Amino acid sequence: MAIRIHSGKSTLFDITPMIDCVFQLIIFFLVATEFAEEEKEMAVRLPEAAEAQPITSRPKELFVNVTDQGRYFVTGKIVDRTELQQILNRTYVNNPGRATVIIRADERCPWKYVVAVMDACNKAKIRDYRVTTREGPS
Numbered sequence: 001m002a003i004r005i006h007s008g009k010s011t012l013f014d015i016t017p018m019i020d021c022v023f024q025l026i027i028f029f030l031v032a033t034e035f036a037e038e039e040k041e042m043a044v045r046l047p048e049a050a051e052a053q054p055i056t057s058r059p060k061e062l063f064v065n066v067t068d069q070g071r072y073f074v075t076g077k078i079v080d081r082t083e084l085q086q087i088l089n090r091t092y093v094n095n096p097g098r099a100t101v102i103i104r105a106d107e108r109c110p111w112k113y114v115v116a117v118m119d120a121c122n123k124a125k126i127r128d129y130r131v132t133t134r135e136g137p138s
Contacts, residue, residue: 044065044066044067044068044104044105044106045068045106045107045108046104046105046106046107046132046133046134047105047107047133047134048107048133048134048135048136048137049133049134049135049136050136050137060095060100061100061101061102062074062075062087062088062091062099062100062101062102063101063102063104064084064101064102064103064104064117065104065105066103066104066105066106066109066113066114066117067106067109068106068108068109069109070109070110070112070113072084072113072117074087075087081116081120084117084120085120085123085124088101088120088121088123088124088126089124091124091126092124092125092126098128099124099126099128100126100128100129100130101117101121101126101128101129101130102129102130102132103117103118103129103130103131103132104132105117105131114131117129
């Protein structure tokens with residue numbers, strides 16, 4: 001589409017390349033954006049820790065949520081222990097030596113369910129796993 005600019009001289013200004021660039025930018029941002037983080041949206045009440053610190057970097061990590069009834073919630077669905085083990089094994093195969101697991105357990109959850117997730121991480125050869133807390137009063 002050409003636009004005629006009347007400034008004494010008859011010139012055409014072609015805006016097609018500019019439209020192409022805008023569409024390329026839109027596509028780039030749609031592909032590069034994370035839209036939802038379902039793992040962080042689950043309603044779990046985290047226990048408090050006086051020395052809790054926020055995570056400063058954003059590594060690619062796998063979130064494992066543990067409800068107060070001991071159910072495991074990973075990648076948007078509830079899984080049992082065998083499915084959890086398979087997911088952790090796949091995570092290790094896809095990121096050998098760099099796999100990170102963040103365990104988000106409800107404060108009312110019995111500790112044996114959190115230990116079961118840690119054990120599954122060790123079986124999958126994932127050594128970088130963390131249990132999250134929320135910052136409490138100092």
